[in-house]
Amino acid sequence: MSATDTTPTTDTSPGEATASLRRMRALARAELTLLVRNRTAMFTALLMPLAMVLFMRSTVEQLSLGNTGLSTTGLVMTGGIAMVLIFVVYTNLIPTYVSRREELVLKRLRTGEVRDGEILAGTSLPVTVLALLQCVVLVAAGATLLDMSPPERPELLLLGVLLGLVLMVLAAAVTAVFTRTAESSQITALPLVMVSFIGSGVFVPLEVMPDRMADVMRLLPMTPVIDLVRYGWFGGGEPGEVLRAVGVAVVWSVASVFAVRRWFRWEPRR
Amino acid sequence: MDNGEQVIEVSGLRRRYGPAKGDGFEAVRGISFSVARGEVFALLGTNGAGKTSTVELLEGLAEPSGGRVRVLGHDPYRDRARVRSRIGVMLQEGGFPSELTVAETARMWAGCTTGARPVGEALETVGLAPRANVRVKQLSGGERRRLDLAMALLGRPEVLFLDEPTTGLDAEGRRDTWRLVRELRSTGTTVLLTTHYLEEAEQLADRLAIMRAGRIVVSGTPAEVTATRPSRIRFTLPEEVPPARLPLSLRAAADGRRVEIRTERLQEALTELLLWARREDVELEGLDARSASLEEAFLEIAHGDPADHEGLGGHEETTDATHTARPAKAGAR
Numbered sequence: 001m002s003a004t005d006t007t008p009t010t011d012t013s014p015g016e017a018t019a020s021l022r023r024m025r026a027l028a029r030a031e032l033t034l035l036v037r038n039r040t041a042m043f044t045a046l047l048m049p050l051a052m053v054l055f056m057r058s059t060v061e062q063l064s065l066g067n068t069g070l071s072t073t074g075l076v077m078t079g080g081i082a083m084v085l086i087f088v089v090y091t092n093l094i095p096t097y098v099s100r101r102e103e104l105v106l107k108r109l110r111t112g113e114v115r116d117g118e119i120l121a122g123t124s125l126p127v128t129v130l131a132l133l134q135c136v137v138l139v140a141a142g143a144t145l146l147d148m149s150p151p152e153r154p155e156l157l158l159l160g161v162l163l164g165l166v167l168m169v170l171a172a173a174v175t176a177v178f179t180r181t182a183e184s185s186q187i188t189a190l191p192l193v194m195v196s197f198i199g200s201g202v203f204v205p206l207e208v209m210p211d212r213m214a215d216v217m218r219l220l221p222m223t224p225v226i227d228l229v230r231y232g233w234f235g236g237g238e239p240g241e242v243l244r245a246v247g248v249a250v251v252w253s254v255a256s257v258f259a260v261r262r263w264f265r266w267e268p269r270r
Numbered sequence: 271m272d273n274g275e276q277v278i279e280v281s282g283l284r285r286r287y288g289p290a291k292g293d294g295f296e297a298v299r300g301i302s303f304s305v306a307r308g309e310v311f312a313l314l315g316t317n318g319a320g321k322t323s324t325v326e327l328l329e330g331l332a333e334p335s336g337g338r339v340r341v342l343g344h345d346p347y348r349d350r351a352r353v354r355s356r357i358g359v360m361l362q363e364g365g366f367p368s369e370l371t372v373a374e375t376a377r378m379w380a381g382c383t384t385g386a387r388p389v390g391e392a393l394e395t396v397g398l399a400p401r402a403n404v405r406v407k408q409l410s411g412g413e414r415r416r417l418d419l420a421m422a423l424l425g426r427p428e429v430l431f432l433d434e435p436t437t438g439l440d441a442e443g444r445r446d447t448w449r450l451v452r453e454l455r456s457t458g459t460t461v462l463l464t465t466h467y468l469e470e471a472e473q474l475a476d477r478l479a480i481m482r483a484g485r486i487v488v489s490g491t492p493a494e495v496t497a498t499r500p501s502r503i504r505f506t507l508p509e510e511v512p513p514a515r516l517p518l519s520l521r522a523a524a525d526g527r528r529v530e531i532r533t534e535r536l537q538e539a540l541t542e543l544l545l546w547a548r549r550e551d552v553e554l555e556g557l558d559a560r561s562a563s564l565e566e567a568f569l570e571i572a573h574g575d576p577a578d579h580e581g582l583g584g585h586e587e588t589t590d591a592t593h594t595a596r597p598a599k600a601g602a603r
Binding site: 022027029030034037111 | 331351354359361363365366368369370374375377378379381383384425
């Protein structure tokens with residue numbers, strides 16, 4: 001107990017870091033139990049990505065990829081990673097944050113030692129780990145079952161997925177700000193989902209769009225993630241392009257952190 | 271630790287909801303009090319008096335719009351990392367995921383608490399051990415309150431905040447909670463609780479404060495608080511005796527034949543009244559004389575009977591139209 005009294009800046013001391021991890025692990029464990037008990041959430045987390053990948057396959061096959069240098073399988077697989085990020089993390093976390101807020105769980109947690117960031121991060125851990133595992137499965141399946149070459153630059157692929165996870169968690173927290181009930185998250189989640197589908201190269205690669213339009217689309221939150229995944233898996237991506245993608249993702253993350261700190265509500269509106 | 275240490279210090283505290291002018295509502299309007307180490311302090315008041323709004327400021331859940339709070343010497347809002355590990359909090363409404371079991375909830379809470387006592391022991395203290403594997407949604411209201419209390423006690427706090435700890439409990443559960451609070455007090459824990467129940471405050475509190483419309487109207491030990499209230503003599507005069515014939519010094523208030531006398535000196539006033547009655551040969555029907563109880567004091571103060579403001583002396587309480595306009599409370603009981 002006196003540990004906090006003797007260390008002047010508690011944030012960086014190793015003791016505090018361990019305590020922080022311990023708290024997030026406790027929250028994540030409880031949240032995992034809740035996820036397993038919630039059939040709808042389990043369904044979206046496990047079956048939605050698979051269903052979407054199959055659906056995408058049939059759509060993309062009708063697309064003329066011409067000289068974009070992309071294969072149908074490649075497009076489906078990178079789109080699959082986007083699906084996992086969106087459906088396992090984003091659309092799953094919004095109702096979680098909202099119902100914890102409405103059940104006064106967030107308020108109750110805030111009376112304890114756990115910090116605000118730890119609450120949001122700990123709550124998101126089960127779905128982020130689940131999403132990461134599914135991404136690994138996709139890459140492995142691509143290499144073994146679909147005769148795709150293994151990722152050219154795995155570190156870029158990993159960077160893209162990690163940035164995507166962070167962005168999706170933050171986006172879910174921001175979306176929770178204007179989501180009143182867990183049910184209404186099905187509507188409040190739509191804008192980002194649709195914009196990502198259409199504009200970020202999930203279904204339609206930016207390469208088939210007019211250049212100027214593609215440039216605008218590259219500023220959307222999901223585009224840099226998909227670009228990085230693609231560069232990582234199939235190569236390509238000049239240093240400048242990689243840098244721009246990372247830059248856009250970081251800007252979105254910083255803006256989301258600001259929005260969460262400014263507007264996130266920890267208890268129901270009265 | 272020295273005995274005179276003030277564990278909670280509040281001065282000029284204010285809390286406003288909404289905009290500063292116009293539509294905003296000021297729930298806490300400049301209150302001051304302090305609680306010494308080891309003391310049990312009760313905040314009393316009706317719904318909307320500002321108790322919960324005050325406690326939330328002490329817990330560091332919100333930032334005051336004015337004034338100052340110190341808990342264990344720190345600002346509970348800006349310096350919460352320093353304060354949180356040393357306090358325990360029980361909100362008016364518990365917030366635990368309904369699909370977790372009691373034991374799972376306690377395990378989660380223990381993982382978030384420095385130096386948490388063993389989960390089993392914590393559930394044992396509040397009598398929830400047999401319900402360890404029951405989901406929170408299947409608990410009764412009283413059991414949920416006890417789970418909440420167990421979580422508040424998990425980190426062996428130096429200061430405990432209990433917002434209506436016994437609301438929804440049956441008589442037995444209430445007595446158990448009282449016993450727990452007394453035990454905690456005997457081990458030196460400082461307790462600040464809010465309650466609707468006068469009996470609870472009388473049973474537990476070393477000192478109390480009664481709030482109305484965001485202000486503390488009266489505070490002190492239960493004995494001191496009742497001492498500020500006038501005693502009351504009531505009787506009915508016979509038809510042929512007009513109240514005007516009563517001695518002026520009694521300052522009687524009449525409603526038809528029914529008369530009420532309020533006095534700080536009950537014995538003196540009663541003697542004078544009875545001597546007058548014998549002299550005038552008047553029968554005082556339904557004669558009733560009593561000193562104020564805490565309950566009477568509370569009811570009068572909390573409901574703001576405008577007639578007794580003069581008796582309060584020193585408090586600038588006036589009939590304030592806004593105290594009827596309370597913020598809507600979700601889940602109000």
